[in-house]
Amino acid sequence: MGQQTVDPVIAGWAAGFRPVRDGEYFPPHSPGCVGCGPANPHGLHLAVRRHGEGVQAEHTFDDRHTGAPGVAHGGAVxxxxxxxxxxxxxLLGELAVTRDLRVSYLAPVRLNAAYMLRADHGARVGRRIPVSAELRNHDNVVVATAEATFVVVDTHHFTRAAGR
Ligand SMILES: CCCCCCCCCC(=O)SCCNC(=O)CCNC(=O)[C@H](O)C(C)(C)COP(=O)(O)OP(=O)(O)OC[C@H]1O[C@@H](n2cnc3c(N)ncnc32)[C@H](O)[C@@H]1OP(=O)(O)O
Structure with missing residues (x-):
């Protein structure tokens, strides 16, 4: 590393994740994360908690994430x-990144309405971790689903990506 400064967020990930009890909220990935960071004015500000061996979040998309009028943009979903x-x-105690992400949009996701997100993981195979999720409306109807493959990386992936 020499004289280079290690990003404190990456250093924190490298130090490992603290245990989180069922129902407890996780810390954001970073303060500026567009998904969950509280300091990002353009972000979703997701608040995510443990639910068994999965994770869940209540979320309301707002006007900042408009696609068609009154409807959340598919990219925001x-x-x-x-x-x-x-x-x-x-939960897995792994550093990994999204290699692919497939979303099925089953019904429009309305702005300014509460939804529930839930995600679970499968078993790691090699460096691959399969994950899946659902988005349900207040009537408990599934309006979108997602599947992804995360690939396990080491901290150098993030320091390289950040140009450090
Ligand atoms: C706590 C940390 C939080 C981090 C923040 C989370 C934020 C939310 C998640 C994100 O937004 S992550 C950011 C978006 N993703 C990226 O920027 C990743 C960009 N892609 C890469 O850097 C590389 O492609 C990657 C590191 C993922 C893989 O490159 P490698 O050269 O290291 O691996 P390789 O391509 O050989 O494939 C690794 C494994 O994946 C498998 N694989 C590759 N493509 C696949 C595919 N499409 N489907 C299934 N498996 C696939 C491949 O067969 C192999 O399996 P095995 O390890 O079992 O042999």
Missing amino acids: AMAFDDLFGFLLY
Whole structure:
């Protein structure tokens, strides 16, 4: 590393994740994370908690994430899923990144309405971790689903990506 400064967020990930009890909220990936960071004014501000061996979040998309009038942009919905998957890593104790993400949009996701997100992981195979998630409306109807493959990386992946 020499004289280079290690990003404190990456250093924190490298130090490992603290245990989180069932029902407890996780810390954000970073203060500026567009999915969950409280300091990002453009972000979703997802608040994610442990639910058994999975994770869940209540979320309301707002006008900042408009696609068609009154409807959440599909990219914003995909971002919510992708960020939610990132919290499964806290449970797994692995550093990993999204290699692919497939979203099925089954019904429009309305703005300013509460939804429930839930994600679970499968068993790691090689460096691959399969994950899946659902988005349900207040009537408990599934309006979108997602599947992704996360690939396990080491901290150098993030320091390289950050140009450090
Ligand atoms: C706590 C940490 C929180 C982090 C923040 C979370 C935020 C939310 C999640 C994100 O937004 S992550 C950011 C978006 N993703 C990226 O920026 C990743 C960009 N891609 C890469 O850097 C590389 O492609 C990657 C590190 C993922 C893989 O490159 P490698 O050269 O290291 O691996 P390789 O391509 O050889 O494939 C690794 C494994 O994945 C498998 N694989 C590759 N593509 C696949 C595919 N499409 N489907 C299934 N498996 C696949 C491949 O067969 C192999 O399996 P095995 O290890 O079992 O042999």
